[in-house]
Amino acid sequence: MSLKHLPPRLPPLPAKKSAVLSVLDIGTSKIVCLVARLNPGDQATAPRGRTHRCRVLGIGHHRALGMKGGAVIDMDAVEASIRFAVDAAERMAGVQIEGAIINVTGGRLASRLYDAKVAIAGRAVTQADIHRVLEACTARGEAEGRAVLHSLPVGFALGETRHIQDPTGMVGEELGADMHVLSCDAAAARNLMLAVERCHLSVEGLVATPYAAGLAALAEDEAELGAALIDMGAGTTSVSVFFGGHLAHVDGFAVGGNHVTTDVARGLGVSLADAERLKTLYGACLTSVTDESETVAIVPAGEDPERPTHLPKAQLISIIKPRVEEILELVRDRLKQAGFPAHAGRKLVLTGGACQLTGMQAAVKRIVSGQVRIGRPLGIGGLPEAAKNPAFAASVGLLIYPQVSGIEHFRPSRQAQTQSRQEPGYIGRVGRWLKGSF
16 A cells, blocks of 8 residues: 555545444543444534534543654554553443544644646536546645645635635636645554554544544634634644634644653652642643742652652742743744734634643733633533543544545545446436435
8 A cells, every 4th residue: 555545535424324433532641432423413503514413422531551742652552552442432332343533643744735727728617627636736745755634625716716615617718726735644644553453443534633623622603714723732732723614724743741741740850640640730831929828749759658848839830831831832933934923813722631731821822822712522412521621622523524524635546436437327326326315
């Protein structure tokens, strides 16, 4: 299999068909498995792109072992963690999971915008013309050692007329297209797939984590008017920008909440487990007037836990604050380099477990700018209260993705091409329609 065509292509979910889906959110700190039933919903009231009502049947999560910066570093440990999470979800849902949609967080996520043009000589645009121009965009987006995760058509152009959503039937001399191509390191994606396949599960699709989080946490108007989503995980921080209802940009880097924990462990001389507890219970990224008077109890590594040492809370915050500021400055600079400078009107939505640190919203507003809110999974039923928080946004987004995967363009596999040749004409088209609708 060519590395460039590595990720499996997930077919869109038929609008009138129910389905039971399984997803695996494989992060640096936790692995989440969700099993959900998707039933056809009311198109008039559902958010744009959502065709189904989603209800969670089972959930399982386990501490992620063998992961660092969103990438696999110990295959056996990752396999064991996945098995625990899948087993818990299967028991709760009462089903056997055979395949799952998984997310990609590491592997140097990157996105590029490509354009291409084809001549149509003044006649009406056909589906074959659209396919030709999208193929030309896709060919430009392929690179050695990179796996294409998403190929999203942004808009079409006929002559000087741009931002056309569907040019079918329109006339012109030249058809142009803009396409957003999102890719990652092929080796990182392949190792992630291998870890899942070793659990006797098939990988049904790969989804970029910041894209999935945006599908779950952004309101329809936010995606339309323009919003940036910052997904702050344990090992990585990733950014996705939505505008005009489309994913416009994705970026990420391997610095996250675990780096804050490590700083606390080194700065105070405590174990990593104690550092995580101190960060969660007493940590903040903004100072207050009471920090000097309040104290926290710490147990230095190797010391007697019955005789803790007391330190001012201000000392803990003085360790956490610089690392959080570094992460947010990286986000700000990455957005600026990509041509999306922060401004007062930009809406910023925070997801991921690390965004729940006290004072994070104020810190983001001060450093990155914009109107800030915490993003939680929207429009899903059956989710336990403990999972209705920003740490589970990407997990829920994986359930929404099959409803919108149809807008992407991918080269058909040889099997699909052979099948299309075997089913020509009217009868073949009717057969495919019946198969997809009922």
